[in-house]
Amino acid sequence: MSADPVALTRALVRCPSVTPAEGGALDALEAVLRPAGFAVDRITFSEPGTPDVENLYARIGTEAPYLLFAGHTDVVPPGDAAAWRHDPFAGEIAGGELYGRGAVDMKGGIACFLAAVLDHLAANGGKPQGSVGFLITGDEEGPSVNGTVKVLEWVHARGERFDHCIVGEPSNPQALGDMIKIGRRGSLSAIVTVEGRQGHVAYPDRAANPIPVLLDILARLTERPLDAGNAHFQPSNLAITSVDVGNAATNVIPQTATGRFNIRFNDEHTLDGLKAWIEGVAAAAARPGITATVTWARGNSQSFITKPGPFVAMVSEAIAEITGRQPELSTSGGTSDARFIKDYCPVIEFGLVGQTMHAVDERVPVADLMALTAIYRRIIDRYFAG
Numbered sequence: 534m535s536a537d538p539v540a541l542t543r544a545l546v547r548c549p550s551v552t553p554a555e556g557g558a559l560d561a562l563e564a565v566l567r568p569a570g571f572a573v574d575r576i577t578f579s580e581p582g583t584p585d586v587e588n589l590y591a592r593i594g595t596e597a598p599y600l601l602f603a604g605h606t607d608v609v610p611p612g613d614a615a616a617w618r619h620d621p622f623a624g625e626i627a628g629g630e631l632y633g634r635g636a637v638d639m640k641g642g643i644a645c646f647l648a649a650v651l652d653h654l655a656a657n658g659g660k661p662q663g664s665v666g667f668l669i670t671g672d673e674e675g676p677s678v679n680g681t682v683k684v685l686e687w688v689h690a691r692g693e694r695f696d697h698c699i700v701g702e703p704s705n706p707q708a709l710g711d712m713i714k715i716g717r718r719g720s721l722s723a724i725v726t727v728e729g730r731q732g733h734v735a736y737p738d739r740a741a742n743p744i745p746v747l748l749d750i751l752a753r754l755t756e757r758p759l760d761a762g763n764a765h766f767q768p769s770n771l772a773i774t775s776v777d778v779g780n781a782a783t784n785v786i787p788q789t790a791t792g793r794f795n796i797r798f799n800d801e802h803t804l805d806g807l808k809a810w811i812e813g814v815a816a817a818a819a820r821p822g823i824t825a826t827v828t829w830a831r832g833n834s835q836s837f838i839t840k841p842g843p844f845v846a847m848v849s850e851a852i853a854e855i856t857g858r859q860p861e862l863s864t865s866g867g868t869s870d871a872r873f874i875k876d877y878c879p880v881i882e883f884g885l886v887g888q889t890m891h892a893v894d895e896r897v898p899v900a901d902l903m904a905l906t907a908i909y910r911r912i913i914d915r916y917f918a919g
Contacts, residue, residue, distance in 0.1 A: 541644035543624035546633035552675040558606035578679035586679035594664030605673030608635035638890035642701025649909035695878040703887030710856030714882035716838030722830035731788040741822035766799030
């Protein structure tokens with residue numbers, strides 16, 4: 534089973550590791566990694582207001598170059614299990630596809646890069662010509678506070694350095710080999726709170742209505758495009774996600790109005806620059822007796838890109854040779870734990886096809902598991918061949 538990506542995927546899917554539960558998934562990985570010669574650490578991190586999260590870090594080899602594989606074993610809830618064709622935690626195979634929560638996002642990807650590494654080690658005397666590591670968290674689908682970001686800090690404090698990283702997120706939109714994620718747009722979420730003075734609608738002079746000020750701020754933020762995009766990134770966009778006053782009455786001017794929004798931004802902006810712009814807009818819209826403040830959500834992230842070069846070219850060539858497709862180099866989509874890893878080494882994302890992730894009947898073709906393992910194996914062989 535140790536080098537069989539299908540058996541490994543089934544074993545992981547059968548672990549009910551809904552965030553933040555470990556569910557036996559890290560146990561299953563450790564049971565394979567230790568006999569293969571990996572040093573394995575299980576680290577639990579905590580922080581007030583967030584669940585404790587157990588993570589796994591494993592390494593074989595002590596020299597450079599160091600190739601890190603990263604991913605998460607935590608999964609989103611399956612929803613109504615009765616709506617699934619097969620038990621979401623059974624790992625059943627039917628019609629050439631393996632069903633289960635996490636089969637695509639991303640236990641299948643973890644199984645593939647683990648199988649590829651084990652195959653490479655078996656063919657090369659049990660040791661790489663450098664180092665291979667695994668960073669596996671149980672917090673990617675959750676708040677992302679006690680997972681990858683803290684494991685990276687912990688590893689860095691031990692003096693370990695990575696040269697490159699591959700995250701096994703489902704990066705392909707339609708077919709295996711479609712796309713490599715070489716970066717991601719940044720994400721900035723904010724809450725604008727406007728405070729006025731409550732009063733009767735018949736006596737507006739005795740009140741200060743916060744709603745027009747909030748609407749003015751949101752209009753100013755959305756009235757112009759942030760940019761037109763560039764060679765590697767699509768245009769940045771600001772989306773209003775909520776406007777609330779908590780007022781059920783029609784004859785009362787409320788005291789408080791809040792608006793929430795998110796900006797997905799490219800490398801033409803920075804977090805600090807966008808924050809300064811937003812705070813300036815809020816300050817300019819304030820009126821006598823009405824104040825506007827901005828608070829920032831936790832987990833905001835900077836945009837990043839691993840620019841095309843030898844490493845990206847090597848990954849692209851391996852994908853094309855196995856699949857016959859030349860992958861698009863993309864920065865589309867949401868965020869992933871690559872946003873933390875990019876501060877430590879160049880990072881790309883390549884994994885399975887993401888069409889069924891987070892859906893009822895999440896599933897992956899068995900043929901894709903075999904093909905992805907072959908791609909990873911070719912990357913590893915070439916990486917350590919120099």
